[in-house]
Amino acid sequence: MDTTVYYFSATGNSLAVAREIAQRLDAGEAVSIPQALVDGDGSYDPANLPAVTGEVIGIVCPIYMHNLPHIVARFVQQITAADYLFFVFAGGGELGNGARTVRRLFSRRGLTLDALFNVPMPSNYTPYGAPDKASRQDQFSAAADAITTIVDTVQSRSPHTDSTGTGFVATHIFPGPLYRLGHRFIPKMDGNFTVDDTCTKCGICRQVCPVGNITLHDGRPVWHHTCEQCFACLQWCPVHAIQYGKKTRGVERYHHPEVNVRDIISSAPDGPETSAEQDSPV
Numbered sequence: 001m002d003t004t005v006y007y008f009s010a011t012g013n014s015l016a017v018a019r020e021i022a023q024r025l026d027a028g029e030a031v032s033i034p035q036a037l038v039d040g041d042g043s044y045d046p047a048n049l050p051a052v053t054g055e056v057i058g059i060v061c062p063i064y065m066h067n068l069p070h071i072v073a074r075f076v077q078q079i080t081a082a083d084y085l086f087f088v089f090a091g092g093g094e095l096g097n098g099a100r101t102v103r104r105l106f107s108r109r110g111l112t113l114d115a116l117f118n119v120p121m122p123s124n125y126t127p128y129g130a131p132d133k134a135s136r137q138d139q140f141s142a143a144a145d146a147i148t149t150i151v152d153t154v155q156s157r158s159p160h161t162d163s164t165g166t167g168f169v170a171t172h173i174f175p176g177p178l179y180r181l182g183h184r185f186i187p188k189m190d191g192n193f194t195v196d197d198t199c200t201k202c203g204i205c206r207q208v209c210p211v212g213n214i215t216l217h218d219g220r221p222v223w224h225h226t227c228e229q230c231f232a233c234l235q236w237c238p239v240h241a242i243q244y245g246k247k248t249r250g251v252e253r254y255h256h257p258e259v260n261v262r263d264i265i266s267s268a269p270d271g272p273e274t275s276a277e278q279d280s281p282v
């Protein structure tokens with residue numbers, strides 16, 4: 001079975017899940033979506049993305065503002081043929097419109113999503129605080145069980161649909177027009193990032209950015225409004241010099257314990273900066 005597992009990941013939750021699924025499906029290394037979307041000279045050009053085909057294709061990614069990360073939505077639209085498609089949301093568990101968006105984008109291309117999995121992982125949205133340490137291990141244990149289900153389901157090429165969230169807010173408010181509208185502003189929400197004087201000019205924030213949205217001016221980051229809101233820059237800054245609004249100073253940073261900064265740097269394209277402004281694809 002020719003299987004490829006693609007991932008998009010800022011703090012390693014999706015990468016850790018994708019790696020494990022790929023290994024247990026004997027699918028080789030999981031493939032970074034930002035790298036799968038670069039062209040020959042290593043740059044990411046949303047207006048000119050390469051086509052993707054495969055026998056079995058799986059995608060593992062977070063959820064942002066109750067919908068699909070924009071770069072993943074672009075990637076989904078590059079898939080032109082597959083016999084079996086599966087999608088794993090390794091977000092915080094509240095998918096909002098994520099599942100609906102994936103199905104819609106596939107169906108536009110005449111493709112059907114065969115299996116959808118929701119694997120809740122610790123939240124990396126630092127403005128709401130650091131993920132609760134006690135519950136992290138429970139989530140990782142539950143994720144290990146979920147991965148076994150995913151592997152069994154894909155191996156037998158069965159259909160599967162997980163719940164996309166729990167409670168009234170998750171099922172009625174998060175998928176609603178407010179959040180759909182909010183997604184359009186994601187590329188420019190990097191206007192909320194600031195850098196403290198403690199910046200050591202190491203350049204890691206630029207290196208981890210999956211879409212080349214950061215340049216260094218006098219050694220310090222400048223954001224260029226083609227942001228994915230992945231928070232890799234904020235999370236991986238070794239001295240916590242990057243803040244988002246007023247609520248992140250002094251809050252613990254998060255990454256998956258089995259993923260390190262080199263894994264995230266090597267998931268990003270090497271190329272120069274991106275990318276013209278673009279419409280929301282979700």
Ligand SMILES: Cc1cc2nc3c(=O)[nH]c(=O)nc-3n(C[C@H](O)[C@H](O)[C@H](O)COP(=O)(O)O)c2cc1C
Nearest residue numbers: 010011012013014063065066091092093094123124
């Ligand atoms: C800007 C932002 C928005 C987020 N919105 C949601 C959300 O709507 N629902 C959810 O369940 N998790 C949400 N999260 C949490 C992430 O999806 C979750 O922590 C994910 O596991 C991170 O994956 P990664 O480590 O692979 O980057 C959000 C995170 C960020 C940074």
Ligand code: SF4
Nearest residue numbers: 199200202203205237
């Ligand atoms: S990662 Fe942090 S310390 Fe390094 S250049 Fe970026 S803001 Fe400065």
Ligand code: SF4
Nearest residue numbers: 209227228230231233
């Ligand atoms: S600027 Fe920061 S939050 Fe935006 S895409 Fe790059 S790393 Fe992610």
